[in-house]
Amino acid sequence: MSGLPEDFADTLAQVLEPGHQDAAANVIEAATLLDDIGLRRFLELFAGRIRASSAPVTYEELHGFLRLAARASAR
DSSP: OOOOOTTHHHHHHHHBOTTOHHHHHHHHHHHTTSOHHHHHHHHHHHHHHHHHOSSOBOHHHHHHHHHHHHHHHHO
């Protein structure tokens, strides 16, 4: 697997709610601690939300994705 693109952080910041990037980053960091199943679920939910709407993704949405992903991880 190759590394992340150099502009990854800037690209990610463009889809997150302004002013909440640090809180969102904490949720994304927590998602990386999930097992493979949980992380996959988090990324699926996050990507689906980005595809569904051009509105910025909120911290609350990301936190909800993390909760759902953690449940998938615990199965």
